[in-house]
Amino acid sequence: MIKDMNYISSFVIACVALGYILVSGRVVFAEPPKPDPLFLELEAMYRGDKDYKQLPFVPENPHKRLKNGPTLKNVTHKANKEWLKKWISNPGEMVPNARMPRLMLSDDEIEAVLAYLTSIADKELPKQEWEPYLLKNEDDMADDEYESMDELVSGGKAIWGRARCNICHPVKGKGGAVGVGPDLGAVAEKVNRDWLYLWIREPQSYFHQTQMPRYRFKDDELRQLVEYLMKDWDFRPEEEETAGTDKVSESKGAEEDTEDKSSIIPEGTLVEKGKRIIELNRCFICHEIEGVSELLPVRSEKSEPTNEFEKLLNDIRCMTCHNIQGNGGTFAPELTHEGSKLKRSWIKGFVETPDIIRPLLQQMPKFNLTSEEAETAANFVEEFFVSGEFLLDKFADIKSTEEEISKGKELYEAKGCKTCHTIEGGGVVGPNLKRVGDRLENGFIFFHLKDPHHETPDAVEPNYNLTDEEATAITHFLMSCKSKE
Template identity: 30%
Template structure:
């Protein structure tokens, strides 16, 4: 009985101690330690900073219904003086959003309600939103910002651009991403030679380094079978028929060829193919590399294609040059003599499989070639990849890491998948895009932003609806024929390789535009992408100019400028002394090379345009790097007056 009492006494005392542990733990909590340390640290700083009241702090974000307690320990987020302090006291980088308005976890993920380091980072069991690694941080911008380019998030924007460029939407469902135009395979049998096709299928990057087509890692057999299959596609869409080559190209004496080649070389330079097509890596970036094109396609196709590109490849953004027959023959002859791949690899030898058509069809379906290319007898792409609309919310337990041994996180999974798509299992079909680390990172960032998180509609920034500006009539036909949208933007539609033409007629004088079509030149000599000479007829030029004078104009931009000696002198002084315009613009061979030269600017630009442009350049061309000098009206008028004297 005595023994029992002793047991009872001991167990009571132990129980009391055990009960005391919990309040003690509460009192000596981790966050309290940080807060005390913070109060110590700020005492030593020269600046006066409000010490913190001990206690749990939290941000309640009403619109997202989120409570984040990160500020319990991250105490110096708003203190500029703590830029270089140790974590967790360092001040938050200055960003475009106020974190007090949005909370922390909306961007950083992690466990906002937690009050200890480990739990708040969220890398704990049963919390499937661990804190975002910093190099993928911009993915969070993509949760709300659904527009194509987010200026403040360059990596995200790059990723979105790459997703479009590499046409991920061909195989994957991706919200808001459209499939890009890719050459149709109809008629490929009449276009390319078989050896080239096999090499290309085996490794597109070997043909030219910036090829968009990925490497499907095909075996020799597969490549041969697909090539055999594709070579059976001899007829083009729209029943287009290849005209025979001019006799001059087939049989000509050496001297005839020499003259042809010389004409061709001049015309090729005038027509500025290099503005869009790179030649062995040098030149524009819009179209394919032509450096070895003569080893790829046959002459008859080349001749017919340059003559009328859209006839054989509907919707291609290549202008139809108005070459006469002789010039065209010359251009083809020149390309045939110059752009040859002298060391093209011999394709692996093979004996055609009797069942090549059936097997080829199976392979083409398996690798979903239809996802990007149009193929006559395959109506829809069937073998789709996984839906990537909500890939950013994929849970770790849904991912098969295979034997890859990479760190188990969604971001590293996507990164590795992009870098080497078949790491996780050899049965995967995704081709290798041979992306650089930065590209893979950027695409991963863009993908991680596709989450299924519920974000209030009013916080989402939707992409601007794509412009559907389609000019009609004669002008519309010409624009289509000359593929103007391939380089120029008009009313929000088109690329920005060249200038935005929306206000062209308000900007430039009619005579100048007229002349420019006849003899295009570059206003900025350092540019590769220059306006080609399309060899337009006078009638066509008149149509273009007339339309532009009616449509590409804004009445608000007409202004009369008073030109007298005093203002001109003042303008000149402002130009050279006060604002140093000469650091970017050239006049009489003096000045910089960033902006267009201003020689003869008076015969090029409208005075009203110069005036309005000077006051706020970005209002008309947001991408322009011209500084906004906040000119007063008088100053702007004076400079305009000075420029208008430069005939």
């Protein structure tokens, strides 16, 4: 009975409190602070209309492509026969993060499928000239040959790091934060080195809707990277690592002539049977397969881009990681309003030679853009990736005094900003602020300090509810954090 009375009392108190809230239109215990006038003005400048600025083209979203798998036109030139058999039999066993379903096909059915895929392949792919010693088993190399090969592998490893390949591709389960690339932990067992060279050089020539960017590598860089992928232990199957070097030159068969390792002499009935198996298993839902009709209507691909920035956007696949106006990836910062935040000169320099901004996160790859391409990107971002119509930027022409900078620095330290950010020592959780004055627009620094969550709701930075005076002082300090000229 007493327990019931407690419940009733609590219910009555809750009703009274709710009624007070509804009648008074305010929360009983606290009211949110009223925003300062200067913040409201700058909010209008940086937030702008909710509508995005109209772009001169519709961005191609690599995460909404027509076919989720690659074309199978020349897959029998790409991978060796034994690997393909195992792959079709059980994809997950061959590539840990494989998306392809296990079709439960018999060995005879797999042979038939490969017969059909061989029948639609080109006679051969372009061959690359390789130094003869690179095609040898490592145990058969002379000392000087092994040293030359090892030098190429080391160079390829450095290129792999600069290109940030591990952001998209896991290796034996490690890496691949973006979640779009296959695990390369056994790629040396799988691919033909000629195909690998052509793929890295021009990914879209093989799979037009690939999410992989074109890095514009030079020929010597391509060869070093191929050698690294074909020879380094990281890219060989686990069992080979314990079996001794006598088994491992480069995936057995992967260096042999394509006709020796991956072609099955097409037989009329076998080819027809393979085609029927492909049709029944609906392989064409994910793959483009020559000669297999579509059961569902397929959207036509967009025409080739004419806008220079659109060409660049598609070529290096910016939207695999970045989001623009609600389309694209979520791994990297959204680009929709970057023209309102970043200084044009910094944008150009960064896309040309990416620098470390967030130490704990994976960094943007270097795509080897030309100065003209970087200029094109900076100009487009400055013009179109903005948050609406702007008022006069109150901080554009302000010159900070030593007194203002000193006051801002004191507040920066008092608020504990250096716990997460670094300028001359500090934390590594937040962006590096050593040259933030070169990077961010002055007015946006103030806007962000006033409410870090307004533009980025999931930002980890706390909102200190700074006054205009405090935010202005810290803005002056951060404006002064620039490169030494």
